Amino acid sequence: MEAGDIQGEMLNKTLVVSAPGKVILHGEHAVVHGKAALAVALNLRTFLRMSPRDDGKIFLQLPNIGVKLWWDLVQLQPLLDAFPDRTELKPPTPEQLARLKEFAGTADGPGEIHDVATVAFLYLYLSIAAKSGVLPSVELLVWSELPTGAGLGSSAAYSVCLAAALLSECSVVGYPLGEGQSLARWTEEELDVINKWAFQGEQVIHGNPSGVDNAVGTWGGALRYQSGKITPLKRVPTLRILLTNTKVPRSTKALVAGVREKLLKFPAIMEPVLISIDAISRECEGVLEAMADDSSQGHYSVLEELVDINQHHLDVIGVGHPALDRVCQATAALGLHSKLTGAGGGGCAITLLRPDTPPSVVETAVRDLSRCGFACWETDIGGPGVCAHALPSLKADVVKVLNGI
Amino acid sequence: MEAGDIQGEMLNKTLVVSAPGKVILHGEHAVVHGKAALAVALNLRTFLRMSPRDDGKIFLQLPNIGVKLWWDLVQLQPLLDAFPDRTELKPPTPEQLARLKEFAGTADGPGEIHDVATVAFLYLYLSIAAKSGVLPSVELLVWSELPTGAGLGSSAAYSVCLAAALLSECSVVGYPLGEGQSLARWTEEELDVINKWAFQGEQVIHGNPSGVDNAVGTWGGALRYQSGKITPLKRVPTLRILLTNTKVPRSTKALVAGVREKLLKFPAIMEPVLISIDAISRECEGVLEAMADDSSQGHYSVLEELVDINQHHLDVIGVGHPALDRVCQATAALGLHSKLTGAGGGGCAITLLRPDTPPSVVETAVRDLSRCGFACWETDIGGPGVCAHALPSLKADVVKVLNGI
Numbered sequence: 001m002e003a004g005d006i007q008g009e010m011l012n013k014t015l016v017v018s019a020p021g022k023v024i025l026h027g028e029h030a031v032v033h034g035k036a037a038l039a040v041a042l043n044l045r046t047f048l049r050m051s052p053r054d055d056g057k058i059f060l061q062l063p064n065i066g067v068k069l070w071w072d073l074v075q076l077q078p079l080l081d082a083f084p085d086r087t088e089l090k091p092p093t094p095e096q097l098a099r100l101k102e103f104a105g106t107a108d109g110p111g112e113i114h115d116v117a118t119v120a121f122l123y124l125y126l127s128i129a130a131k132s133g134v135l136p137s138v139e140l141l142v143w144s145e146l147p148t149g150a151g152l153g154s155s156a157a158y159s160v161c162l163a164a165a166l167l168s169e170c171s172v173v174g175y176p177l178g179e180g181q182s183l184a185r186w187t188e189e190e191l192d193v194i195n196k197w198a199f200q201g202e203q204v205i206h207g208n209p210s211g212v213d214n215a216v217g218t219w220g221g222a223l224r225y226q227s228g229k230i231t232p233l234k235r236v237p238t239l240r241i242l243l244t245n246t247k248v249p250r251s252t253k254a255l256v257a258g259v260r261e262k263l264l265k266f267p268a269i270m271e272p273v274l275i276s277i278d279a280i281s282r283e284c285e286g287v288l289e290a291m292a293d294d295s296s297q298g299h300y301s302v303l304e305e306l307v308d309i310n311q312h313h314l315d316v317i318g319v320g321h322p323a324l325d326r327v328c329q330a331t332a333a334l335g336l337h338s339k340l341t342g343a344g345g346g347g348c349a350i351t352l353l354r355p356d357t358p359p360s361v362v363e364t365a366v367r368d369l370s371r372c373g374f375a376c377w378e379t380d381i382g383g384p385g386v387c388a389h390a391l392p393s394l395k396a397d398v399v400k401v402l403n404g405i
Numbered sequence: 406m407e408a409g410d411i412q413g414e415m416l417n418k419t420l421v422v423s424a425p426g427k428v429i430l431h432g433e434h435a436v437v438h439g440k441a442a443l444a445v446a447l448n449l450r451t452f453l454r455m456s457p458r459d460d461g462k463i464f465l466q467l468p469n470i471g472v473k474l475w476w477d478l479v480q481l482q483p484l485l486d487a488f489p490d491r492t493e494l495k496p497p498t499p500e501q502l503a504r505l506k507e508f509a510g511t512a513d514g515p516g517e518i519h520d521v522a523t524v525a526f527l528y529l530y531l532s533i534a535a536k537s538g539v540l541p542s543v544e545l546l547v548w549s550e551l552p553t554g555a556g557l558g559s560s561a562a563y564s565v566c567l568a569a570a571l572l573s574e575c576s577v578v579g580y581p582l583g584e585g586q587s588l589a590r591w592t593e594e595e596l597d598v599i600n601k602w603a604f605q606g607e608q609v610i611h612g613n614p615s616g617v618d619n620a621v622g623t624w625g626g627a628l629r630y631q632s633g634k635i636t637p638l639k640r641v642p643t644l645r646i647l648l649t650n651t652k653v654p655r656s657t658k659a660l661v662a663g664v665r666e667k668l669l670k671f672p673a674i675m676e677p678v679l680i681s682i683d684a685i686s687r688e689c690e691g692v693l694e695a696m697a698d699d700s701s702q703g704h705y706s707v708l709e710e711l712v713d714i715n716q717h718h719l720d721v722i723g724v725g726h727p728a729l730d731r732v733c734q735a736t737a738a739l740g741l742h743s744k745l746t747g748a749g750g751g752g753c754a755i756t757l758l759r760p761d762t763p764p765s766v767v768e769t770a771v772r773d774l775s776r777c778g779f780a781c782w783e784t785d786i787g788g789p790g791v792c793a794h795a796l797p798s799l800k801a802d803v804v805k806v807l808n809g810i
């Protein structure tokens with residue numbers, strides 16, 4: 001394919017898409033040992049704006065992490081050799097990644113976040129170009145409400161946004177937003193395509209991801225993950241939460257190893273705890289599906305009880321942390337229920353809020369948690385996956401960022 | 406038998422005996438559902454002094470609860486009709502208890518502690534008199550370091566002391582303390598007799614006790630209790646602890662019912678927790694027996710870990726309390742490990758101390774816990790059961806009380 005050989009059709013208009021982050025509601029760590037986990041969409045979103053250019057250039061701007069790069073299409077052209085158009089999607093090969101790293105000048109880097117993000121973009125851009133025969137001249141700006149490296153699926157949200165925008169631009173999927181609409185979603189079939197490409201991005205970034213994060217970023221809502229199998233829940237309510245980042249750094253690898261060690265040391269004590277966590281995930285799944293029909297207070301009580309029980313179990317398997325205890329205590333003092341989410345040992349916690357939790361209580365919680373030095377967001381879980389937006393319909397601060405101001 | 410008909414032999418000297426309280430180390434609540442529990446002797450002891458009189462009177466003094474009573478032997482004589490000498494011990498009959506309550510003037514009472522203690526004394530005195538044919542004129546003073554009604558086996562320690570003293574006085578068992586000895590214990594066979602009679606006293610007080618408390622009071626050390634079966638551990642170390650009484654009142658019955666409710670509500674989540682608690686008791690049993698040979702620090706780490714895990718489990722099954730959380734936090738801040746013991750929902754907690762825990766740490770813990778309004782004792786667990794003492798060998802404050810000063 002030559003630079004001028006536009007085989008496919010280009011959308012040639014400004015696209016705005018967003019994808020949510022994810023939190024693990026229940027089942028972190030137990031999932032490593034074959035138990036079920038529940039992952040839910042976190043309504044802290046990553047936003048992407050992509051506009052056509054007419055100068056044969058590609059601009060990539062990632063203001064969260066200080067990336068501002070551009071390339072000429074003629075520079076990218078030779079890289080297409082490495083991307084034969086395959087009907088079946090296959091994982092990125094080491095050769096492809098080596099070639100892209102060399103091109104991006106990141107070959108010797110320590111895999112820093114902006115290098116990884118750049119390579120993932122190039123990978124998706126070139127693969128989709130190869131697939132569609134379209135090599136669009138565009139400028140992209142991707143900005144996220146999600147903190148990076150906090151286990152909240154920020155890389156997947158990035159990959160989902162890139163996949164949705166590039167696949168739409170190259171007409172592999174349609175762009176769902178009609179005239180006068182403020183928000184639209186892709187069809188189930190199109191979401192399936194977007195998810196598969198987003199998983200490619202995740203593979204570039206993480207090597208061997210589970211696919212949970214991009215699935216949540218694509219479909220939103222909630223899904224069960226067990227032994228490699230992802231099952232979206234049919235209907236889930238949107239639940240208000242506080243997300244708290246204790247900012248205590250942790251090593252997921254060390255925490256997972258610690259749990260394994262405890263299991264080996266006290267198998268008769270620890271294995272039942274994993275079985276109980278598995279049952280919590282299943283019970284929660286049932287409650288969430290029941291809530292779609294009936295949002296009575298009783299369901300919230302059960303959700304709160306499950307959160308408390310699982311937090312104790314996570315302490316038992318050794319992934320608690322005094323900072324997480326502080327989150328639990330500070331929120332318990334206000335009648336709220338919290339648990340760690342993700343790897344634990346620090347990191348993030350979620351606090352359930354009820355539909356009628358008064359703003360004053362939430363404000364007090366946020367104030368108390370901030371005083372502990374934690375970052376705190378009031379948001380919700382179980383919301384929509386990847387969406388197309390009319391730019392003016394977004395919150396003013398997001399519009400400002402996407403307009404590059 | 407007539408008042409003057411002394412068939413048996415009387416010891417006719419001053420006896421001093423003591424028996425320990427008990428704490429549940431692991432397995433409280435789980436034991437209700439067929440799992441194992443570990444009960445250990447608590448070295449807060451009940452002391453009894455019994456001296457012969459020559460005026461045909463019986464004096465009973467229980468300074469902890471304000472009992473100061475006396476009877477003439479001729480008054481007691483008619484009650485013996487209700488106590489045929491049986492070879493086989495049988496539970497107290499309603500008729501016997503009604504008769505004793507009427508005699509003691511407690512028939513209409515609400516079962517207050519001093520009434521129950523009086524009836525239990527009369528029951529043991531008269532049964533042992535009937536059995537031995539001895540109706541001694543004595544004065545008894547029983548005083549305890551144990552708080553009453555705190556689940557620490559104070560009633561069993563009382564029953565064990567009464568049984569040991571009365572059985573010795575009436576020569577049903579020998580009195581083991583030789584000339585010049587400061588402390589002595591009964592033979593295994595004699596302890597078996599003392600335990601059986603102490604269980605009678607417990608039946609008078611509690612109706613349908615498990616027999617665990619009097620077994621611990623008699624044998625000391627530690628024992629496993631499961632499905633009605635009591636198995637003493639062969640060898641156990643003596644462990645330093647802090648015992649903390651939060652003084653938060655609780656209803657054991659309501660707490661047991663609450664656990665049952667949770668089990669019915671979330672069987673798949675809760676049953677594994679009970680299985681894990683069972684495994685903790687067994688693991689702990691193994692560690693305690695191993696420690697008798699090898700008191701390495703590693704064993705203490707495991708004991709501490711088990712305490713932490715079980716405390717979380719007890720929270721999960723719903724028998725925690727903010728006051729117990731405060732005990733755990735205050736001691737954790739000093740590197741110590743605590744759990745509730747007994748019914749939970751308030752009540753008592755134990756904190757493990759190592760042999761080398763510095764006095765300054767213990768003092769700080771006691772100070773911090775006292776500031777929370779809790780009562781706190783430094784003592785140990787796993788020590789000896791019922792003992793005979795030479796009065797002067799006891800601590801001065803105990804001697805003072807036993808001398809009625």
